Amino acid sequence: MSGQASNEFRALGEASEWLIRLRAEPDSEEAVKSWIRWCEEDPANATAFERIQRLWRQMDHLADENLDHASHASVQHAVHSATIAALLRPSTRRSRWRDWRLAATIFFAISASAGWYALKVHTRSVPLSTANTQNHVASLPDGSLVNLAGKTFVVVNFAGRERRLRMSSGEAFFKVHPDKTRPFVVRAGPLDVTAVGTEFDVKSDAGRVSVTVAEGVVAVQPVRRADANASDVPWRIGPGYQFVYSDGSGSTALTSVNTSSVLAWREGRLDYVNAPLTQVIADVSRYTHHPVEIADPSIGKLTFTGTVFTDSTDAWLKALPGVLPVRVQSGAAGGVVIVSAASMRH
Amino acid sequence: MADPVLDTTDDRPDAKRPCSADRSALVSTLFRDNNRALLNFLLTHLSNEQEAREVAQEAYVKLLQLDQPEAISFLRTYLFRIAGNLAIDRIRRHGRKERIDRLALFEEWATEPSVEQEVLAEQEIELIKEAIGELKPNYRRAFVLHKFDERSIAEVAVEMDLTPRMVRTYIARTVFYCRLRLDGVGHAEAHKAMMGIQA
Numbered sequence: 001m002s003g004q005a006s007n008e009f010r011a012l013g014e015a016s017e018w019l020i021r022l023r024a025e026p027d028s029e030e031a032v033k034s035w036i037r038w039c040e041e042d043p044a045n046a047t048a049f050e051r052i053q054r055l056w057r058q059m060d061h062l063a064d065e066n067l068d069h070a071s072h073a074s075v076q077h078a079v080h081s082a083t084i085a086a087l088l089r090p091s092t093r094r095s096r097w098r099d100w101r102l103a104a105t106i107f108f109a110i111s112a113s114a115g116w117y118a119l120k121v122h123t124r125s126v127p128l129s130t131a132n133t134q135n136h137v138a139s140l141p142d143g144s145l146v147n148l149a150g151k152t153f154v155v156v157n158f159a160g161r162e163r164r165l166r167m168s169s170g171e172a173f174f175k176v177h178p179d180k181t182r183p184f185v186v187r188a189g190p191l192d193v194t195a196v197g198t199e200f201d202v203k204s205d206a207g208r209v210s211v212t213v214a215e216g217v218v219a220v221q222p223v224r225r226a227d228a229n230a231s232d233v234p235w236r237i238g239p240g241y242q243f244v245y246s247d248g249s250g251s252t253a254l255t256s257v258n259t260s261s262v263l264a265w266r267e268g269r270l271d272y273v274n275a276p277l278t279q280v281i282a283d284v285s286r287y288t289h290h291p292v293e294i295a296d297p298s299i300g301k302l303t304f305t306g307t308v309f310t311d312s313t314d315a316w317l318k319a320l321p322g323v324l325p326v327r328v329q330s331g332a333a334g335g336v337v338i339v340s341a342a343s344m345r346h
Numbered sequence: 347m348a349d350p351v352l353d354t355t356d357d358r359p360d361a362k363r364p365c366s367a368d369r370s371a372l373v374s375t376l377f378r379d380n381n382r383a384l385l386n387f388l389l390t391h392l393s394n395e396q397e398a399r400e401v402a403q404e405a406y407v408k409l410l411q412l413d414q415p416e417a418i419s420f421l422r423t424y425l426f427r428i429a430g431n432l433a434i435d436r437i438r439r440h441g442r443k444e445r446i447d448r449l450a451l452f453e454e455w456a457t458e459p460s461v462e463q464e465v466l467a468e469q470e471i472e473l474i475k476e477a478i479g480e481l482k483p484n485y486r487r488a489f490v491l492h493k494f495d496e497r498s499i500a501e502v503a504v505e506m507d508l509t510p511r512m513v514r515t516y517i518a519r520t521v522f523y524c525r526l527r528l529d530g531v532g533h534a535e536a537h538k539a540m541m542g543i544q545a
Contacts (some may be wrong), residue, residue: 009526009539016522017543018516022390024499026434032426039383051390055525056493061471062478063494238408240396256395258403258530273403274377305374305406317426 011048014038017151020225143177144184146264150286152312170286171203173266178217187223191245194219201263205282207247212240212262213237220245272306277302277324281338287313291335299326373410376421384429391433401436405429470528477527481520488516515545 018035025031039046122212138146141158148154152170156163163184165174176184178197186193188204191211198216202209211220219234220243233254237243242257242336270283285292287310294300302324310318317328317336333335379400388398405428409421479485484506491502492513497518503510519540526536 008370009542011524013518013522013539013543016512016518019390019521020499020518022387024510024514026391026430028429029423032430033423034385034424036426039386049386052521053386055474055528056521057389057393058467058470059474059493059524086505101483220379240394245535256399258396258400273406274374303374305377 005276007042007044009046011044012052015045018049018058028329055220059237075128078279101237125288142179142182145175146174147175167202167204169206170199171265173199173201173214173263173284175199189245192221192223203277203297208244209247210242210244212238212242212257212259213239214259214263215239221250248280257331264307265310268310270310272307273305274303275305276300277304277326280304284308284313284316286318287311288336290318291324291331293331293335293337295337295339298309299338302326360467373406376409376425377406379427380422384425387426388429388433391430391437393429398433400430406434428507439481473528474524478520478522480527480533481523485516485520489520492517504514509545511545515543519543 018038021031022035035197035208040048140146140163141340142163142333143308144163146154146165147173151166152172154172155166157165163179163182166185167188169185170184174184174186174195176195176198180196184195186195186202188202188210188211189207193200193202193211195216195218197217200213200216200218201212201214203212211218215298217229217238218238218290219236221234235243235254240256240259242255243257244253245251264271265283270280272280279293281292281294281300289332299344304324304325319339321327321341326338327341328335329339384402384405385395385398388401389395392401405425408428424441473498478489488502488506488508491497491505492499499504499510499513502508503513506513508516522543523536523540526539527533531539
């Protein structure tokens, strides 16, 4: 065994012991301190710990009776599944059932895509918008609800077989009335977001689109172009997850988020933990009467942690220099410009 | 470590006493440097990442609200203590673990869960099942009792008539063995490595 492999084995073995020790001694400060020290001794240790922990969580799925049925957020492990019962038997063997299940997964994905390609474009449409800086709730003809953030515009077209909406830049929350026969499709920037009956939030700003799912599952797919590859499979996003697409780099990311915090804007609150200032300002400026700009890209990378109330954005802007090394100045056309505290006043 | 303020080994209350204006900056630094470790720590108790993030946020907020200046000198120890207590409160409130959502399984591949990845994830579950099947019945029983029947290590020890130390060793070996088997290590080599964990 090479030295590197043996160090990896050592780290994984110790990580397994640490995982169980931390679980066994939840109140022990001593254990936590020694564990942190261990994590810092060798970068391989922290990595090994994460790999062991990921496996530990993956093992939760051994309890699923059937992996093809999405499990609900909280299900008690009161009854042993067939899988766990099998683990307790003298030996477990690979079954044919497993191969059948793999085949079923593939079939599902293909049929979802086939449905997708049957979609058509329709022309009749009804606009909905919040021209001012207030949030706005609208109910749609099918019983769905749309909650629009300030300065957000949505065009609704329910004329065809699908329920189609097109969104301007801004943010909107959709509570979709379930109708399996008519997919609910929101186009935001370069993406189409498809749902059947679910609750989700779409935010589209300057080439960055984020989709946050509160309930159910949505499928996200780039808007099809004539030359698009027909084998494209949509990204499927489940509850508690946020999907982010950046137009510039074409990069995508899926992370778990605190949905109540993402959706707090509906109650007039914007919550942030270590969010880049560019993002915060893009949100805040939906609730200001005048444009807000960041003068220097390096300021945009500063991070902000805290809450902004959408009905007092002016007060927040005034207080910003107390929190970050910036100054807030008046700009052109009655707007506001945020500059570095170090830069000269003009 | 460069910054004595963040050194867990230094619990002297007089190490440094920054004024409260510095505190949010300190908490930001703490967040940047320790967030990964804190989430890893919380995930040993909570089974889902979103919950871990919520608890971590709550802990940072509590830390910002602390008013004893002494606390600052061992902020990190405080952070982990607060977070640990919040996690335990949460577990007690639920009375049980919450099942993670199926999609959490795909975090390992993070960016875009494709069909191939879903199939891969399912295959991994099968491989884990097979690996556990290769272990002695005592190991399997200790693992299942602790992982799926929500029994503490102490309770498993009583039930199986073993010392708690032995139970910990069995479960740690089970996890280690499965990790190695998933990584493609052979049965014999994985078995030998696993026995390196001593009671």
